[in-house]
Amino acid sequence: MSTVTQVDPAAPAGSTHPLEQRRPLGDRVFAIVALGSGLLVLVILVLIAVTTSQQAAPWFSSEGWKIFTNNWNPAANQFGALAFIYGTAVTAIIAIVIAVPLSVGIALLLTEVVPYRWSRPIVYVVDLLAVVPSVVWGLWGILVFAPWVQHIYASIASAVTGVPVLGFFFGTPTSGASFFTAGLILAVMISPIVTSLSREVIATVPAIDKEGAYALGATRWEMITGAVWPHSQGGVVGAVLLGLGRAMGETIAAALVIGSSATITSRLFAPGYNMPAVIANQFGEASGTFRAALMGLGVLLFVFTIIINVLARGIVERNARKKRGG
Amino acid sequence: MAVVSAETGRPDLREAKGWRRTKNRVMTALMVASFVIVLIPLGFVLFTVIAKGASVISWQFLTGEPIPPIVLPADVGGMWPAVLGTIEITALATLMAVPLGILGAVYLNEYGGRNWLAALIGFMSDVMTGVPSIVMGLFIFSIWVLHFGFSGLAGAFALACLMLPIVIRSSYEMLRLVPNSLREGSYALGATKSRVTATVVLPAAIGGIVSGALLAVARAAGETAPLLFTILTVTTANPNVFSGANTSLPSQIFANANQPYPGAQDRGWGAALTLIVICFILMIVARFVTARFARYQH
Numbered sequence: 021m022s023t024v025t026q027v028d029p030a031a032p033a034g035s036t037h038p039l040e041q042r043r044p045l046g047d048r049v050f051a052i053v054a055l056g057s058g059l060l061v062l063v064i065l066v067l068i069a070v071t072t073s074q075q076a077a078p079w080f081s082s083e084g085w086k087i088f089t090n091n092w093n094p095a096a097n098q099f100g101a102l103a104f105i106y107g108t109a110v111t112a113i114i115a116i117v118i119a120v121p122l123s124v125g126i127a128l129l130l131t132e133v134v135p136y137r138w139s140r141p142i143v144y145v146v147d148l149l150a151v152v153p154s155v156v157w158g159l160w161g162i163l164v165f166a167p168w169v170q171h172i173y174a175s176i177a178s179a180v181t182g183v184p185v186l187g188f189f190f191g192t193p194t195s196g197a198s199f200f201t202a203g204l205i206l207a208v209m210i211s212p213i214v215t216s217l218s219r220e221v222i223a224t225v226p227a228i229d230k231e232g233a234y235a236l237g238a239t240r241w242e243m244i245t246g247a248v249w250p251h252s253q254g255g256v257v258g259a260v261l262l263g264l265g266r267a268m269g270e271t272i273a274a275a276l277v278i279g280s281s282a283t284i285t286s287r288l289f290a291p292g293y294n295m296p297a298v299i300a301n302q303f304g305e306a307s308g309t310f311r312a313a314l315m316g317l318g319v320l321l322f323v324f325t326i327i328i329n330v331l332a333r334g335i336v337e338r339n340a341r342k343k344r345g346g
Numbered sequence: 347m348a349v350v351s352a353e354t355g356r357p358d359l360r361e362a363k364g365w366r367r368t369k370n371r372v373m374t375a376l377m378v379a380s381f382v383i384v385l386i387p388l389g390f391v392l393f394t395v396i397a398k399g400a401s402v403i404s405w406q407f408l409t410g411e412p413i414p415p416i417v418l419p420a421d422v423g424g425m426w427p428a429v430l431g432t433i434e435i436t437a438l439a440t441l442m443a444v445p446l447g448i449l450g451a452v453y454l455n456e457y458g459g460r461n462w463l464a465a466l467i468g469f470m471s472d473v474m475t476g477v478p479s480i481v482m483g484l485f486i487f488s489i490w491v492l493h494f495g496f497s498g499l500a501g502a503f504a505l506a507c508l509m510l511p512i513v514i515r516s517s518y519e520m521l522r523l524v525p526n527s528l529r530e531g532s533y534a535l536g537a538t539k540s541r542v543t544a545t546v547v548l549p550a551a552i553g554g555i556v557s558g559a560l561l562a563v564a565r566a567a568g569e570t571a572p573l574l575f576t577i578l579t580v581t582t583a584n585p586n587v588f589s590g591a592n593t594s595l596p597s598q599i600f601a602n603a604n605q606p607y608p609g610a611q612d613r614g615w616g617a618a619l620t621l622i623v624i625c626f627i628l629m630i631v632a633r634f635v636t637a638r639f640a641r642y643q644h
Binding site for chain 2: 043044046047049050051053054055056057058059060061062064065067068071072074075121122123125126128129133142144145146147148149150151152153154155156157158159160162163164165208211237239240241242244262265266268269270271272275276296299300303304315318321322325326328329330332333337
């Protein structure tokens with residue numbers, strides 16, 4: 021703490037000295053404890069990076085750049101992880117493509133359409149989606165949803181076989197537990213957070229802009245595209261990135277419904293694998309380089325999500341500052 | 347379009363017609379539809395869990411032990427080890443994360459103010475909420491389990507790491523809402539800063555802080571990934587949270603979900619219903635606390 025130049029309101033009455041010298045011991049201890057608790061966040065983040073990288077080092081040193089090949093065969097001591105990185109990207113993108121329009125739609129519904137007394141219950145219901153634990157989504161996904169959706173996949177696949185682009189993405193083989201099932205369940209799981217962040221951003225649009233648009237005779241939709249959207253674009257992009265980070269790291273639901281097959285394929289209805297799922301499923305029986313490889317996947321996941329979150333939070337904060345006029 | 351009509355000299359305030367009206371209505375309908383679409387999976391999940399779980403849950407299921415092998419039907423043994431483990435581990439994690447989180451928020455709002463360190467900590471704690479829960483599990487595995495072995499304590503560490511940034515964020519938002527006049531009034535009476543914080547600021551914000559902490563607990567109670575490699579999965583109750591492998595409801599659901607045996611699946615559904623009820627109760631209590639005790643709200 022630096023020296024106090026102004027009169028500090030917390031200094032005891034009659035004090036002419038800088039605060040530090042007159043402050044009772046307990047007061048200083050409390051300040052230090054509070055500072056320590058704050059610093060704990062930074063300490064934990066650094067420790068995560070250091071300790072997991074240490075554990076993962078044998079993977080990086082034994083495989084080198086081969087970690088980015090598509091060759092995962094623990095029995096033969098080959099640990100190329102490209103299939104998992106690919107699966108993580110594919111499922112997260114499916115989740116985002118489905119969740120974002122729905123979430124922005126709900127956010128607009130809450131802020132621009134329904135009256136206040138209706139918006140509360142809607143928020144509660146959407147938040148319930150986030151309260152249902154990941155493993156329960158997974159349980160439902162594998163025992164109820166996957167068997168049911170399997171037939172739909174099969175009929176779509178047979179309908180599009182031979183069609184140029186559609187066949188490439190939606191053709192056979194199909195399976196109830198697949199990239200697409202995982203993407204759908206992730207979409208449902210991330211929509212509460214994308215909704216609440218978009219809603220916060222959209223709620224900051226000044227009423228005068230909206231009223232101006234209405235005064236010019238705009239319909240509600242024209243008001244949204246003309247007044248709300250330009251104002252909240254940046255913040256919504258931040259919300260989408262945060263949703264992407266969540267979708268990448270969500271583990272247990274994906275581990276149960278993704279199909280557990282380390283393959284790279286364009287077929288979205290085929291079983292696949294992603295990084296968190298392979299860690300969850302295989303870490304228990306892993307040792308040596310195998311364990312290091314799974315730990316390394318955790319490090320990659322940590323790095324990816326940190327980058328995405330820093331970007332997203334940066335965008336959200338810059339947007340909020342711009343609104344305050346700073 | 348508010349065209350001024352020639353005959354009357356007044357603006358035409360009637361609703362826009364034709365394509366513009368249709369588009370507006372279609373878009374509004376799509377917004378309502380997006381809410382209905384997310385309701386469907388929620389309703390579907392809750393219905394299935396209740397329908398399949400209710401027939402499994404009994405006093406015996408909740409308090410019996412040990413957890414039987416997967417091939418046996420669900421009316422043998424019980425889930426007590428998992429129920430006990432979830433309570434022990436979540437409670438211990440709460441004891442660690444909530445006080446530290448509140449103190450961290452106190453630093454951010456009361457001490458840090460606008461300096462760079464507080465800004466950095468605030469930013470990184472938001473970033474930390476996005477760290478995948480499985481990474482927290484791997485972290486505690488490498489820093490604790492490798493040296494001291496599996497235990498409920500290790501699981502609690504991992505859950506506490508998840509809860510900490512959530513508690514910091516929600517407590518910080520609540521402290522920010524406390525009006526400065528309260529602080530200034532107490533300073534004017536000669537109170538020290540720690541005194542003002544502990545006896546005036548925190549009590550004023552306590553409703554919101556407790557509610558935020560309960561939501562963090564609800565989130566932690568349902569987490570599986572951080573527990574997989576920190577507590578292991580055992581079948582008998584382990585009341586000692588500080589040593590020896592343990593188990594929890596989410597771990598049991600995960601272990602039973604992929605099994606072809608009807609008994610295992612039934613156990614999964616029963617455990618899922620128990621877990622959902624616990625999480626929902628926590629959330630409802632949080633809402634109640636906010637409504638009843640929060641003096642300042644958004």
